[in-house]
Amino acid sequence: MSKEWPLWEVFIRSQHGLAHKHVGSLHAPDAEMAINNARDVYTRRNEGVGIWVVLASEIVSSSPGDKAALFDPSNTKVYRHPTFFPMPEEVKNL
Amino acid sequence: MIDDKFDYLLRLGDNALVLSQRLTEWVGKGPALEEDMALANTALDLIGQARLWLGYAGEVEGLGRTENQLAFLRDAHDFRNLLLVEQPNGGYADTLVRQYFFDSWHHLLLDELTRSADPRIAGIAEKAIKEVTYHLRRSADLVVRLGDGTDESHRRMQAAVDDLWIYTGEMFQPDAVDEVLEAQGVATDVAALREPWLAQVRHTLAEATLTMPSPEAWMQKGGKQGRHGEHLGFLLAEMQFLQRAYPGAQW
Numbered sequence: 001m002s003k004e005w006p007l008w009e010v011f012i013r014s015q016h017g018l019a020h021k022h023v024g025s026l027h028a029p030d031a032e033m034a035i036n037n038a039r040d041v042y043t044r045r046n047e048g049v050g051i052w053v054v055l056a057s058e059i060v061s062s063s064p065g066d067k068a069a070l071f072d073p074s075n076t077k078v079y080r081h082p083t084f085f086p087m088p089e090e091v092k093n094l
Numbered sequence: 095m096i097d098d099k100f101d102y103l104l105r106l107g108d109n110a111l112v113l114s115q116r117l118t119e120w121v122g123k124g125p126a127l128e129e130d131m132a133l134a135n136t137a138l139d140l141i142g143q144a145r146l147w148l149g150y151a152g153e154v155e156g157l158g159r160t161e162n163q164l165a166f167l168r169d170a171h172d173f174r175n176l177l178l179v180e181q182p183n184g185g186y187a188d189t190l191v192r193q194y195f196f197d198s199w200h201h202l203l204l205d206e207l208t209r210s211a212d213p214r215i216a217g218i219a220e221k222a223i224k225e226v227t228y229h230l231r232r233s234a235d236l237v238v239r240l241g242d243g244t245d246e247s248h249r250r251m252q253a254a255v256d257d258l259w260i261y262t263g264e265m266f267q268p269d270a271v272d273e274v275l276e277a278q279g280v281a282t283d284v285a286a287l288r289e290p291w292l293a294q295v296r297h298t299l300a301e302a303t304l305t306m307p308s309p310e311a312w313m314q315k316g317g318k319q320g321r322h323g324e325h326l327g328f329l330l331a332e333m334q335f336l337q338r339a340y341p342g343a344q345w
Contacts, residue, residue, distance in 0.1 A: 037128040
């Protein structure tokens with residue numbers, strides 16, 4: 001066991017049917033203790049029914065420098081939004 | 095008869111109350127934020143349990159004393175907690191070993207009490223055992239990790255096990271109060287919890303590469319009968335200060 005506990009990212013599922021959502025991070029010596037710590041730090045107010053923890057070092061993220069190439073092109077493609085269809089009055093919640 | 099049940103409920107309530115107060119001493123000083131919060135959560139669970147046990151004790155006594163009066167206006171010799179739970183926090187190893195010894199016993203006891211002939215006791219045990227199942231999982235996990243951790247953590251954990259061992263015998267020694275309530279089906283035979291407890295502790299300590307002291311070692315006793323060590327008075331002085339200095343103060 002190294003001296004410093006590794007960092008873990010914590011994801012909580014707030015209720016059945018919903019997706020796990022990132023809630024924060026914590027330190028723990030291993031996966032089992034990370035679940036325990038996540039329970040103690042992030043579910044004190046009845047926030048969840050499920051916990052995922054993942055080593056922060058295992059997460060692969062996009063680079064902020066690639067923002068223009070990755071995301072800007074979709075700005076000009078308004079036709080990808082389903083807003084061009086006339087909706088009947090009766091259908092309120094679509 | 096009423097006195098026996100009152101006494102028995104004080105034992106259950108005082109164990110939770112005194113251990114909760116001890117754990118609260120760590121708040122803001124834990125070795126890591128995660129540990130700090132975990133101990134605070136455990137302390138909160140225990141104080142919730144203490145409120146239920148002492149509230150019921152006050153009803154059984156029938157003199158109109160509330161949970162607060164029982165918690166804050168009794169002196170050390172009226173407390174009925176085990177000697178184990180009043181032991182000082184020491185280092186983190188001492189706190190964890192104390193917690194593990196208590197949790198493993200507490201879980202066995204509450205499991206039996208869910209089948210108590212007294213529905214109030216069964217109900218409180220039912221609620222408490224969910225919390226205590228997690229306390230035990232956490233304290234056992236940490237005993238294994240720190241026992242089987244670095245040379246330093248192993249040394250500290252072994253010292254804590256050796257120091258606290260003499261306070262574990264009292265958990266399994268029935269007295270007249272236990273026997274009267276057991277005969278009524280209200281309480282359980284605490285002596286019968288000893289073998290399962292030893293088996294469980296032997297398993298956890300082996301996994302933690304720690305040596306279990308002899309179960310036949312000489313054991314301290316007296317807490318359940320109100321004969322406490324020097325530490326409880328100081329703990330109560332801090333816990334009860336406000337109600338003693340400003341009787342009836344509320345917020």
